[in-house]
Amino acid sequence: MSIMHSNSFDIRQLEAFAAVMSAGSVTGAARLLGRSQPAVTRLIQDLEADIGYALLHRSGPRITPTSRGLLFHAEVERHLASLTHIRERANAIGLEEPLSLTIAATPSLAAGVLPEAIAAVAPNLLPRHLHVQALAAENVVQAVLARSADFGIASLPLEHPGLDVHWVADAPCVVALAASDPLADHDVVRLADLADRRIITLANPYRLRHRVDEALEKVGVMPQRMIDVNASMTALTMVRAGLGAAIVEPATVVGVPLEGIVVRVLDHTIPFLFGAISPAAMPLTPTVAAVIEAARAVALAMPGCRLHESGGVEALADTVYGQTPPPGGMLS
Template identity: 80%
Template sequence: MTFMHSHSIDIRQLEAFAAVMSAGSVTGAARLLGRSQPAVTRQIQDLEADLGYALLHRSGPRIQPTSRGLRFHAEVERHLASLGHIRERAEAIGREEPLTLTVAATPSLAAGILPQVLAAITPDLIPRHLHVQALAAENVVQAVLARSADLGISSLPLEHPGLDIHWIAEAPCVVAIGLDDPLAGNDVVSLLDLADRRIITLANPYRLRHRIDEAFERTGVGPERIIDVNASLTALSLVRAGLGVAIVEPATVYGVPLEGIVVRAVDQAIPFLFGAISAAALPLTPTVSALIDAARAEALSIPGCRLLETNGSETLADTVYGQAATVEGAPA
């Protein structure tokens, strides 16, 4: 297979390919772009000729991406988004306005903290175009490192020499239970009381989940039935539907309170650690600085939340793992 360079890749070709991937057909893509169907077909054929490999399997009107097409699509989406941001930033510079901003946060922090953070900063610091991305923690880090996000708010651990970590907060996990649950009358719920209940909790074994598992191990019991989810809001919705009790991080529960659910303390310390990150050595705009400060204040409004000393990134691991260990090992 050889790469052919008869034409350079054209933005219109990339738009045509992205539109076909979104619409699932050339007809739909042509409608989305306001172009003729033959034009879209020709643009994709030219793109494939230029790349030297097929992007789509064609079977009558049905179109399926090839495995290379799927991988290339991820790059095209990123490129088109970047071009859109450049256009928005160019317009903002022309108007002497704050530049387009992208904030990446884990789903729980995007729902539970970020709205209040954005509402707390001076309105004229919020740019005309603001992009909020809810991503897995690992993807928040990658977006900040790649500078496709200006600011990240993510659960920890976060260790990377390319990151500036502005603050780290630690807040105790809580139990979310239905209003009519017998345990709703307790101020503090014992994990022993939950052993025979269905537990709804987070799935990622490398983050909060391992702390929850450790807490059950300390009590000498383990839940018999589990539903694991990848977002706290899903867990809370399942509690509301009567499917179990949830052990979750506190940001979503307090930030997006749901009717029919009460929040109670747990008798074991299960710390949730999170922080604000940006690319190392990148000057902070007034908007990003304001968001970092507002996010710190919002974090501290969570009951039982405290800030940890970061002492510079070289001792970050000690701060996160060492302090978490002392809290987890603390008597209930």
């Protein structure tokens, strides 16, 4: 089968395909685009003819993406976003204004660090268009490496030859409790006191979760009931619903306090490690440099937070882990 019959795509074809994927139907896509249904159908058919394979399964009025269609859709989304950013930056260049900025961050840091950091930047440095992407930590790294994001803020590990690490922060995790919980009367909560509670914490075993598990194991707590989630905000809403006590990183609870929840210090330090990254050897624009510096200041304001300006993993090994980094120099 021949693939890629033409050297370039009609942007209208890509927009039609993206609209169909978003709306779930050709009829819905036609409404989104302000085109007729036959016109959208023809654009999709022409696109499939150009690339040489089917993007959609058709069963009467119902359509579903093929496996290739799903993969292609991810590329189309990136391409259309890039075109939008190019238009924004072209306008900014013409107006001699700061260029549009794309920041990738994990959900907790996007909610708990970035708003204050951006607000602290001088207004004349902020562009008209600012894009914030809340992504899994691994995807933050990939977005920065691919230069689809100007810089990122993510939890460790962050070491990669294609990245510049501007700073690494080390802040202790906290426990979030319902305001009615008897433990809420304590200034410091012992991990041992959580033995009979349902514990809510993050799921990723390669980042914060294994440090939580290690700390519980050290005090002999083997939780019989747990809820793991992929975002601290979800953990906090579960606490508010009375489902348990959450051991979470401090960024979300500092940046987005929720009524009905109290936050307490733990008697054991469970470090949450995160940092700011940008593509290696890429000069920082004044705007990027200002946001990275402001994010550093916001991080430092977290209770108990320490900063490691060098971003070196070795500096953290002794103070946080009491061990040397594993092969490859990556600590999680």
